[in-house]
Amino acid sequence: MKILGIETSCDETAVAWVEQVGTQYRVIDSLVSSQIRLHERFGGVVPEIATREHLKNLPALTKDLISKNHLDLKELDGIAVTVGPGLPTALLVGVSYAKGLGVALGKPVYGVNHLEGHLFSPFFHLEDRSLMDSQKEGFDPAQLRIPFPMMGLIVSGGHTLIIEVKGWKEYLKRGGTVDDAAGEAFDKVARMLGLPYPGGPEIEKWARLGNAEAIDFPQSFPERENFNFSFSGLKTSVRYFLEKNPDYKEIDQKKRDLCASFQKAIVEVLVRKTIRACQQTGSKSVVVAGGVACNGVLRERLQQEGLKAGVTVHIADPNLCTDNAAMIASVAAARLGVGVDPDVAGDFNPNLRF
Numbered sequence: 001m002k003i004l005g006i007e008t009s010c011d012e013t014a015v016a017w018v019e020q021v022g023t024q025y026r027v028i029d030s031l032v033s034s035q036i037r038l039h040e041r042f043g044g045v046v047p048e049i050a051t052r053e054h055l056k057n058l059p060a061l062t063k064d065l066i067s068k069n070h071l072d073l074k075e076l077d078g079i080a081v082t083v084g085p086g087l088p089t090a091l092l093v094g095v096s097y098a099k100g101l102g103v104a105l106g107k108p109v110y111g112v113n114h115l116e117g118h119l120f121s122p123f124f125h126l127e128d129r130s131l132m133d134s135q136k137e138g139f140d141p142a143q144l145r146i147p148f149p150m151m152g153l154i155v156s157g158g159h160t161l162i163i164e165v166k167g168w169k170e171y172l173k174r175g176g177t178v179d180d181a182a183g184e185a186f187d188k189v190a191r192m193l194g195l196p197y198p199g200g201p202e203i204e205k206w207a208r209l210g211n212a213e214a215i216d217f218p219q220s221f222p223e224r225e226n227f228n229f230s231f232s233g234l235k236t237s238v239r240y241f242l243e244k245n246p247d248y249k250e251i252d253q254k255k256r257d258l259c260a261s262f263q264k265a266i267v268e269v270l271v272r273k274t275i276r277a278c279q280q281t282g283s284k285s286v287v288v289a290g291g292v293a294c295n296g297v298l299r300e301r302l303q304q305e306g307l308k309a310g311v312t313v314h315i316a317d318p319n320l321c322t323d324n325a326a327m328i329a330s331v332a333a334a335r336l337g338v339g340v341d342p343d344v345a346g347d348f349n350p351n352l353r354f
């Protein structure tokens with residue numbers, strides 16, 4: 001089983017090769033060409049720039065993957081590509097390229113939901129050659145032991161979703177953001193503070209030596225019974241706070257305190273609602289993925305509260321949290337491995353849902 005993965009849904013051009021070695025499926029290599037520096041000065045992703053970069057980088061990145069790892073496209077069993085959700089023209093580049101390759105090589109092209117890639121990413125591992133004998137070297141589809149039914153929390157720049165995962169392709173959305181995504185809130189507040197894009201890692205860095213109790217920012221719908229989030233109120237209260245207290249932008253320790261307090265307001269509501277969703281549905285496991293899942297405080301707080309609630313928390317390796325093609329190829333490979341239809345790629349769909 002050899003699968004090439006392709007991901008171009010937002011601002012990362014990514015390719016990966018997943019291969020069966022004995023009973024193990026290994027991510028042989030996963031390459032990501034990030035456009036962060038190009039979008040930085042706009043404070044967010046510019047679709048036209050993303051599309052142009054994907055067009056330029058995708059063929060070159062695929063060639064790099066093949067030559068660096070001495071792979072042969074003719075040996076592929078299939079190509080897996082992200083068909084949505086994402087930026088329309090960015091998706092179009094990846095899907096057209098995958099289909100073109102599929103026709104040229106006579107191989108099937110499988111369509112993968114980007115969010116499904118994120119959801120299952122905690123169960124896939126990048127091959128780490130220094131850990132050859134450890135469990136981290138790959139995954140066996142027959143042994144994956146994905147703890148269905150489980151709860152999923154996807155938190156990225158574009159999404160904040162709580163999803164009940166009953167089995168492969170059995171997804172039930174339980175809640176989500178009614179306005180900004182959690183990552184977007186991090187990015188916008190970072191911008192107010194003059195910090196570079198993407199803002200999440202920057203805010204986390206500044207928050208490290210800050211006092212999270214310094215400012216009492218509102219948490220979104222914390223007590224409501226539903227599993228929805230709203231982060232735009234929080235963003236607005238940071239804006240008003242900074243207008244009244246401009247020294248929080250200027251004085252380093254105050255900036256640290258503001259970052260820590262803001263981060264806490266987001267993290268606590270994410271943790272509380274995710275654990276409550278597990279309790280209400282009887283899920284004993286939760287999977288967490290997406291760029292914001294790189295956040296150390298979120299990871300730690302989820303593990304702490306999960307332990308208290310008797311819920312096992314699976315969080316993707318930080319190198320698989322942000323957009324990558326390893327998760328896309330792995331979903332298609334794992335589905336083929338367990339006999340679940342991997343879905344032949346149709347048209348791309350910017351608004352693809354579960």
Ligand code: KG4
Nearest residue numbers: 156157158183198200201291292295322323
């Ligand atoms: O999953 P991702 O790479 O792309 C999307 O599909 O959106 O997520 C990117 C988002 C950005 O908003 C970024 O600020 C946020 O993830 N992020 C973080 C951290 N690292 C990345 N947010 C909080 N803390 C972090 N350490």
Ligand code: ZN
Nearest residue numbers: 118156290323
């Ligand atoms: Zn993503």
